[in-house]
Amino acid sequence: MPSSQRPESVRDAWDLGRNAIPNLLDELEEHGILVFLLDYDGPSQVDGLCARVDERPVIGLGPGWPGDRQRFTAAHEFGHFILDDRLSSAVDMEDACNRFAGALLVPRTEVIEHLGKERKELEPRELYRLKHKYGLSMAGWLHRAQELDVISDSTYEDLRRQFDRRGWHENEPGDDYPSQEPSLFEELVYRAYSQDIIGESKAAELLGTSSGQFYRRRTMTEE
Ligand SMILES: [Zn+2]
Incomplete structure (x- = not known):
């Protein structure tokens, strides 16, 4: 290589x-x-x-x-x-x-x-x-x-x-190593939404959520 x-x-x-x-x-x-x-x-x-x-x-x-x-x-x-x-x-x-x-x-x-x-x-x-x-x-x-x-x-x-x-090829023993959430993608979706590049339903779809949930997340009014 x-x-x-x-x-x-x-x-x-x-x-x-x-x-x-x-x-x-x-x-x-x-x-x-x-x-x-x-x-x-x-x-x-x-x-x-x-x-x-x-x-x-x-x-x-x-x-x-x-x-x-x-x-x-x-x-x-x-x-x-x-x-x-x-x-x-x-x-x-x-x-x-x-x-x-x-x-x-x-x-x-x-x-x-x-x-x-x-x-x-x-x-x-x-x-x-x-x-x-x-x-x-x-x-x-x-x-x-x-x-x-x-x-x-x-x-x-x-x-x-x-x-x-021991079944470890499917589940390794002990605690899992913690997974992570990517952050940039979500930022880009909010930016595209606020610049009217995409609409609310598209933004919600990209984030895998409903329009109502997207509204609450975007406005930070979720419970
Ligand atoms: Zn590959």
């Missing part, structure tokens, strides 16, 4: 250092990416999607996910903006974006610092603590450990089987 497309370069350009990114959605919004929660209530839950609207990158995130999954999805979709059209067709884009997301959330140096260069075993409690420190799921940490050769493929497979047996 050329250096300008590496997650470390994004961290450098955005002055993020190598530590945890406490509010990833804020960082994306501050750098011109519009993030909003999808108002979706279908049979299967959507993780996220990305698009360009008038050249502006937009990321939609499925509602109701725990924070670690929401962050990973946001980082993955952001990866599409950085990597799409720039990788050879031989590379699996979804894998590349997953790898990009993991590395953006926890750079290599941090993985090595916290886990060491080589491990025979990893403890669930250790992964749980790191999940809450970095906002990357326990399964995400396992992945990072494998792709950086901290653990062997067979250790990774053993640990994944343990996770599956």
Whole structure:
């Protein structure tokens, strides 16, 4: 991957250092990416999607996910903006974006610092603590450990089987990492409404609410 497309370069350009990114959605919004929660209530839950609207990158995130999954999805979709059209067709884009997301959330140096260069075993409690420190799921940490050769493929497979047996591939144990609400999208809707660019029903629809509720939110008269 050329250096300008590496997650470390994004961290450098955005002055993020190598530590945890406490509010990833804020960082994306501050750098011109519009993030909003999808108002979706279908049979299967959507993780996220990305698009360009008038050249502006937009990321939609499925509602109701725990924070670690929401962050990973946001980082993955952001990866599409950085990597799409720039990788050879031989590379699996979804894998590349997953790898990009993991590395953006926890750079290599941090993985090595916290886990060491080589491990025979990893403890669930250790992964749980790191999940809450970095906002990357326990399964995400396992992945990072494998792709950086901290653990062997067979250790990774053993640990994944343990996770599956305990149902952790669906719900990880302990507290969830808190999710976040994007803020810029809502600001833009209010601005467009007040400048008569969109009407009340459109604004309400964009915010996933009713016209009455939108009125009370806008005028700050909700109970
Ligand atoms: Zn993707």
